[in-house]
Amino acid sequence: MKILALILAYNEERTILDVIEETKIDLPEADILVVNDGSTDKTKDLLTGRKDIIVLHHSFNMGIGGAIWTGFNFFSRNDYEYLVRIDGDGQHPPSQAGKLLESLVEKEADLVIGSRFIRREGYLSSLGRRGGIKLLNILTAFLLKQKITDNTSGFRAYSRRAVCLLAEDYPFDYPEPIEVYILSRQGFKIMEISAKMRQREGGITSISVLHTYYYLVKVLLTILVNFLYGGKK
Amino acid sequence: MNPYPLGLVQILSILFSLSLLVLIIVLIRRKKIREEYAILWIVIFLAFFLLSIFRGLIDNISSLLGIRYQPASLFLILIGFLFLLVFHFSLVISDMKKKINALAMTLAILEESLSKEKKNSS
Numbered sequence: 483m484k485i486l487a488l489i490l491a492y493n494e495e496r497t498i499l500d501v502i503e504e505t506k507i508d509l510p511e512a513d514i515l516v517v518n519d520g521s522t523d524k525t526k527d528l529l530t531g532r533k534d535i536i537v538l539h540h541s542f543n544m545g546i547g548g549a550i551w552t553g554f555n556f557f558s559r560n561d562y563e564y565l566v567r568i569d570g571d572g573q574h575p576p577s578q579a580g581k582l583l584e585s586l587v588e589k590e591a592d593l594v595i596g597s598r599f600i601r602r603e604g605y606l607s608s609l610g611r612r613g614g615i616k617l618l619n620i621l622t623a624f625l626l627k628q629k630i631t632d633n634t635s636g637f638r639a640y641s642r643r644a645v646c647l648l649a650e651d652y653p654f655d656y657p658e659p660i661e662v663y664i665l666s667r668q669g670f671k672i673m674e675i676s677a678k679m680r681q682r683e684g685g686i687t688s689i690s691v692l693h694t695y696y697y698l699v700k701v702l703l704t705i706l707v708n709f710l711y712g713g714k715k
Numbered sequence: 716m717n718p719y720p721l722g723l724v725q726i727l728s729i730l731f732s733l734s735l736l737v738l739i740i741v742l743i744r745r746k747k748i749r750e751e752y753a754i755l756w757i758v759i760f761l762a763f764f765l766l767s768i769f770r771g772l773i774d775n776i777s778s779l780l781g782i783r784y785q786p787a788s789l790f791l792i793l794i795g796f797l798f799l800l801v802f803h804f805s806l807v808i809s810d811m812k813k814k815i816n817a818l819a820m821t822l823a824i825l826e827e828s829l830s831k832e833k834k835n836s837s
């Protein structure tokens with residue numbers, strides 16, 4: 483079983499080394515790929531010269547979607563079977579990544595999402611953002627006829643065919659909810675398991691509270707446009 | 716034919732649109748601007764040129780559209796063109812962004828495999 487742990491890093495000098503160490507301990511069988519998305523702090527220096535991990539550097543900041551896309555393309559060009567995504571800010575505890583991968587393999591799923599809201603424990607994000615997430619969930623449930631409690635969670639494990647499909651044409655701007663949408667429409671199996679997240683140790687959130695609703699409107703627009711374009715391909 | 720005498724404004728606007736038209740063609744010849752992006756500009760300047768030569772044209776367009784105040788149809792045409800142009804730029808920018816991302820992604824992967832190969836050979 484060849485596993486790739488994809489760690490995304492944008493200006494995570496304070497946390498990135500801890501996250502890598504934790505991942506090495508918790509997923510000893512996995513290859514670790516760090517995508518440095520054009521960090522302007524010491525992240526790049528901290529990562530260069532390491533032989534125990536694979537590091538890809540973007541020449542400029544592409545945004546989280548771009549970093550995921552690069553990771554997915556690296557995965558699809560090599561013979562990995564499973565991918566698990568871990569954020570470089572320490573938000574996703576690598577100790578729980580194994581749980582995601584287990585469900586993926588046992589249930590033969592294509593995407594397993596680590597959800598904060600199944601058991602409602604750990605860090606649950608701010609109230610304003612939770613409202614936005616809730617609205618998104620209602621719409622997803624309606625369009626996909628499947629309830630997803632934490633559609634914006636980036637703590638996810640993927641099957642090879644899911645990664646290869648997404649690597650072709652990646653939804654850069656709003657990766658998480660659109661990923662679910664694309665995979666679901668292809669009839670891929672998506673499931674959620676409970677995951678306990680930590681409040682990010684360093685870095686800044688990619689979506690500020692004020693931006694949450696702007697983000698939401700754009701996501702809804704993307705989903706609706708895609709939906710109008712017809713059913714399963 | 717032309718009910719209006721040739722005024723200074725008209726001479727100026729003919730010269731202005733003509734020189735812009737020439738400028739665009741020179742830029743295309745010198746390969747400073749891609750043909751596909753220049754086509755809309757040529758259409759715009761050509762329209763300016765025609766409108767400034769045939770002043771009655773605006774009156775005809777106005778009556779055709781049911782606009783009583785002729786300058787309004789001039790503004791309408793102008794805004795229409797500008798709208799098209801900006802829209803066209805959005806398309807071009809989106810396409811370029813997509814391509815730049817693909818390049819940066821490929822570059823990142825290639826750099827890594829290159830440095831790995833160097834390490835292996837040394």
